[in-house]
Amino acid sequence: xxxxxxxxxxxxxxxxxxxxxxxxxxxxxxxxxxxxxxxxxxxxxxxxxxxxxxxxxxxxxxxxxxxxxxxxxxxxxxxxxxxxxxxxxxxxxxxxxxxxxxxxxxxxxxxxxxxxxxxxxxxxxxxxxxxxxxxxxxxxxxxxxxxxxxxxxxxxxxxxxxxxxxxxxxxxxxxxxxxxxxxxxxxxxxxxxxxxxxxxxxxxxxxxxxxxxxxxxxxxxxxxxxxxxxxxxxxxxxxxxxxxxxxxxxxxxxxxxxxxxxxxxxxxxxxxxxxxxxxxxxxxxxxxxxxxxxxxxxxxxxxxxxxxxxxxxxxxxxxxxxxxxxxxxxxxxxxxxxxxxxxxxxxxxxxxxxxxxxxxxxxxxxxxxxxxxxxxxxxxxxxxxxxxxxxxxxxxxxxxxxxxxxxxxxxxxxxxxxxxxxx
Amino acid sequence: xxxxxxxxxxxxxxxxxxxxxxxxxxxxxxxxxxxxxxxxxxxxxxxxxxxxxxxxxxxxxxxxxxxxxxxxxxxxxxxxxxxxxxxxxxxxxxxxxxxxxxxxxxxxxxxxxxxxxxxxxxxxxxxxxxxxxxxxxxxxxxxxxxxxxxxxxxxxxxxxxxxxxxxxxxxxxxxxxxxxxxxxxxxxxxxxxxxxxxxxxxxxxxxxxxxxxxxxxxxxxxxxxxxxxxxxxxxxxxxxxxxxxxxxxxxxxxxxxxxxxxxxxxxxxxxxxxxxxxxxxxxxxxxxxxxxxxxxxxxxxxxxxxxxxxxxxxxxxxxxxxxxxxxxxxxxxxxxxxxxxxxxxxxxxxxxxxxxxxxxxxxxx
Numbered sequence: 172x173x174x175x176x177x178x179x180x181x182x183x184x185x186x187x188x189x190x191x192x193x194x195x196x197x198x199x200x201x202x203x204x205x206x207x208x209x210x211x212x213x214x215x216x217x218x219x220x221x222x223x224x225x226x227x228x229x230x231x232x233x234x235x236x237x238x239x240x241x242x243x244x245x246x247x248x249x250x251x252x253x254x255x256x257x258x259x260x261x262x263x264x265x266x267x268x269x270x271x272x273x274x275x276x277x278x279x280x281x282x283x284x285x286x287x288x289x290x291x292x293x294x295x296x297x298x299x300x301x302x303x304x305x306x307x308x309x310x311x312x313x314x315x316x317x318x319x320x321x322x323x324x325x326x327x328x329x330x331x332x333x334x335x336x337x338x339x340x341x342x343x344x345x346x347x348x349x350x351x352x353x354x355x356x357x358x359x360x361x362x363x364x365x366x367x368x369x370x371x372x373x374x375x376x377x378x379x380x381x382x383x384x385x386x387x388x389x390x391x392x393x394x395x396x397x398x399x400x401x402x403x404x405x406x407x408x409x410x411x412x413x414x415x416x417x418x419x420x421x422x423x424x425x426x427x428x429x430x431x432x433x434x435x436x437x438x439x440x441x442x443x444x445x446x447x448x449x450x451x452x453x454x455x456x457x458x459x460x461x462x463x464x465x466x467x468x469x470x471x472x473x474x475x476x477x478x479x480x481x482x483x484x485x486x487x488x489x490x491x492x493x494x495x496x497x498x499x500x501x502x503x504x505x506x507x508x509x510x511x512x513x514x515x516x517x518x519x520x521x522x523x524x525x526x527x528x529x530x531x532x533x534x535x536x537x538x539x540x541x542x543x544x545x546x547x548x549x550x551x552x553x554x555x556x557x558x559x560x561x562x563x564x565x566x567x568x569x570x571x572x573x574x575x576x577x578x579x580x581x582x583x584x585x586x587x588x589x590x591x592x593x594x
Numbered sequence: 595x596x597x598x599x600x601x602x603x604x605x606x607x608x609x610x611x612x613x614x615x616x617x618x619x620x621x622x623x624x625x626x627x628x629x630x631x632x633x634x635x636x637x638x639x640x641x642x643x644x645x646x647x648x649x650x651x652x653x654x655x656x657x658x659x660x661x662x663x664x665x666x667x668x669x670x671x672x673x674x675x676x677x678x679x680x681x682x683x684x685x686x687x688x689x690x691x692x693x694x695x696x697x698x699x700x701x702x703x704x705x706x707x708x709x710x711x712x713x714x715x716x717x718x719x720x721x722x723x724x725x726x727x728x729x730x731x732x733x734x735x736x737x738x739x740x741x742x743x744x745x746x747x748x749x750x751x752x753x754x755x756x757x758x759x760x761x762x763x764x765x766x767x768x769x770x771x772x773x774x775x776x777x778x779x780x781x782x783x784x785x786x787x788x789x790x791x792x793x794x795x796x797x798x799x800x801x802x803x804x805x806x807x808x809x810x811x812x813x814x815x816x817x818x819x820x821x822x823x824x825x826x827x828x829x830x831x832x833x834x835x836x837x838x839x840x841x842x843x844x845x846x847x848x849x850x851x852x853x854x855x856x857x858x859x860x861x862x863x864x865x866x867x868x869x870x871x872x873x874x875x876x877x878x879x880x881x882x883x884x885x886x887x888x889x890x891x892x893x894x895x896x897x898x899x900x901x902x903x904x905x906x907x908x909x910x911x912x913x914x915x916x917x918x919x920x921x922x923x924x925x926x927x928x929x930x931x932x933x934x935x936x937x938x939x940x941x942x943x944x945x946x947x948x949x950x951x952x953x954x955x956x957x958x959x
Contacts, residue, residue, distance in 0.1 A: 456955060465956060468949070475948030478955070479876070479900050486875035493598035511868045563857075569867055570860035574840050577855035 180229075182236055189215060189240050197246045199425025203434065206427050207249060207280040216249040216279045220263060224271055225279060245423055247431045250281030252438035253323050258285040258331050260404045262350070265389045265397045274329070274350065281434055286327035286353065288318040288375055289398065293593035296564050298333075299343045299395060300583065300592060303377065305334035312349060312382040314357070317374065322441050324360045324373040327353045332382070333398050335587065336391055342587040346394035350386040357381060367550045371441035406506060406559075447544060448551040448558075449513060450520025452481050454541055455527070464527040473526060477519045484512035507565040507573075514556035521552040595882045599664070607668045613645055614676035620926040626679035627788035627929075631752055633680035641680070642712030648686040649710030652694070657707030662885040663819065667826035667878070674830025677929055679789045681715045683823070684749035689716035689757045691819040693805075696768045696812045701805035705755070705770070717753040719744045719795055721760075725942050725950075726813045733760035733797065735769060738804065740777075740797040750793035751782045759808055766808035771800055787936035789929065818894035821941050822884055825877040825894075825901035828937045831930050832870050832901070832908040838927070839863070839912045846916075859915055866911055873897075873904035892954050895947035902938040902947075909934040 196209050210216045211225050219234040220226025229237065241248050259278045262270055277283040294300040303316025314334055324330065330351045337345035353360070357380030362370040389397040455474060459465040491505035524545050525532045531539070535546030556562040570576040583590045599607070617637045626632055642648045651666040652658025659665075666687070673682060690709050693702055693716075708714035721732035721744045733742040740760055750756070756778070758769040771778060777800030780793045806812075840863055843854030853859055880897035883890040909931040913920035920927050938944065 471952045472945060472948050475899070475951045478951065479896050479948070480872070482896065483872035483876040483900055486879045487872045489597050490875045490878065497598055508868045508871055511865065512872065563861065566861040566864035567857070569864035574863055574867060576840065576843060576860050576863065577852050579855060579857060580851070
């Protein structure tokens with residue numbers, strides 16, 4: 172429908188329209204919220220979304236062009252960092268009109284921050300084995316249970332939640348998907364401190380927390396399909412459906428920039444150690460030279476193994492992408508293979524950093540190697556093979572879906588009530 | 595630089611693959627291993643005449659087809675899969691690349707056309723198969739008279755022409771001599787990998803013809819070209835081992851279920867797939883670097899190191915996952931295991947290539 176005609180809009184026309192719109196409307200002196208209201212009303216906040224919901228039905232290339240123009244003008248785009256994207260994309264794909272009308276706009280304006288309430292202490296790799304309970308009492312869903320690994324939950328206004336609504340049928344079928352208000356007495360958020368000292372995640376305790384009936388997404392018992400939609404967005408990473416400018420490239424003056432920088436600071440805070448969990452391969456050669464470790468033939472061998480793996484993994488993912496684009500029938504498990512490779516690379520990098528440091532690897536803090544970054548590598552790398560699905564789960568996916576090896580025999584096929592689980 | 599194969603390249607792969615599937619079966623490989631020549635002359639002739647493999651990368655001016663490292667890699671990859679036994683690697687790859695990179699033009703015109711159609715079997719005589727730096731310590735030329743021993747030369751027992759790197763007073767040079775010339779003796783050696791025949795070649799005041807001056811760049815470049823072809827052979831072999839091993843785990847039952855349903859095996863296969871995909875990508879990348887003339891030395895060493903380690907890992911896993919049957923002479927896996935071992939060490943062990951990578955990086959940054 173309208174999406175198709177919009178896709179035909181030429182790049183020149185988009186540029187002309189957006190540039191003149193920005194010339195007329197963009198001003199760094201407004202508050203962030205006031206600016207984003209104008210942005211949403213103007214239809215430039217989420218150009219990849221359909222016309223009915225703040226968008227223009229643009230394709231990826233057109234959305235990328237919009238980003239580019241925002242960057243050129245130094246204009247701030249819609250709120251897009253953190254888990255809010257998972258919520259908006261899922262609501263857009265699986266929510267009803269009422270939910271879309273109520274929730275999408277405040278996500279774009281940044282008024283509402285969101286978090287994801289999926290994993291539980293008792294169900295990590297086996298997400299469908301979750302046991303947070305949702306009961307419909309007097310027309311409202313009453314939620315009881317505990318969630319974990321909830322990034323940004325401590326400043327979230329809402330959460331996307333999966334909970335069990337039926338215990339007497341097979342586990343995937345008894346799950347429902349909810350939008351929950353985090354600012355209520357039944358929801359308690361506690362920071363979860365990791366072994367590297369950061370607290371990027373939270374635990375969320377729900378005790379008789381309330382979800383209104385109209386905030387069930389996709390219907391009762393359809394939660395697994397909705398959750399799968401969320402997870403596929405999560406795995407795909409940031410699809411460029413929203414437009415935005417980076418203030419780091421535009422360190423400009425004005426109220427809107429001040430507030431935007433603050434928003435980014437809060438939203439990005441949980442991720443500051445993420446480069447370290449990948450091993451910081453970029454620091455290896457310069458450190459080896461500075462410390463003189465470069466003259467050690469054993470360390471040289473280990474460094475070369477690391478560089479082979481890290482460059483090889485990049486090349487393999489490029490090859491997979493090229494194959495995918497060419498429409499090859501071959502199953503290219505780029506994601507899972509890349510994830511396994513990332514673990515091998517991170518571990519090897521930590522190993523090499525340790526060899527380079529020698530006894531100095533005992534030290535941490537700002538006076539230690541690379542202002543503490545090397546120490547942070549050594550104690551953050553164990554996360555890489557767990558976060559986003561353990562390596563063992565990735566290996567199951569590769570062996571079963573790519574190599575076509577037989578599935579493990581299951582012992583969780585009956586009614587959920589009868590399945591052995593953590594207590 | 596391109597990141598995928600063109601349609602023409604894929605079709606070429608199909609042609610080579612179909613030919614080898616038919617003509618290089620495990621049964622025929624075993625026959626070749628046991629034979630003294632080590633290859634089937636008719637199959638080689640057909641490969642040259644019908645598929646044109648010997649001249650793939652040789653420019654049209656010298657009687658070849660004028661394709662690049664990518665197409666030659668396609669041939670080698672399929673040969674590695676099917677464990678082809680024949681003079682392709684010694685003559686079309688090693689000797690031809692030495693001539694292409696080092697020889698003077700008149701010698702190229704004279705020698706390459708017959709090599710490009712497989713009529714002349716040439717082989718490259720190096721007194722070290724470990725690294726280019728070690729070449730030129732055993733073979734010495736004075737007044738066009740060559741003496742010394744090359745401890746290991748591929749297919750020397752069937753070669754018509756020896757292309758030799760030897761040291762003269764003026765530095766390293768490229769020389770030729772015909773097999774059977776006076777002062778040349780060839781002794782076929784016993785080897786682990788019987789699909790690759792290796793001889794010791796000794797020269798005693800043999801009269802050679804000088805056809806080019808060797809400098810470190812041209813020798814390194816020859817070495818890189820050879821290593822990248824070898825890496826293709828290795829990833830082909832590794833891919834074959836991965837596929838046949840997966841198939842075996844689906845068919846073999848123990849404890850009432852296919853052994854491929856046990857996570858202990860599935861996870862090892864997933865890891866192997868990851869390594870094979872990475873080695874393949876690095877090897878294909880190296881061929882593209884050679885053809886584009888960008889970063890080829892680093893890419894070649896990376897490909898050789900990764901492909902060698904991956905092929906050996908695939909070979910070890912292929913035997914382990916088959917259990918006892920994998921260790922028998924009768925089972926074909928051992929043939930690829932042995933080829934993996936000879937490929938691992940030929941033209942530099944992975945450790946030598948890793949050292950070369952770091953030296954290059956060190957100088958750059």
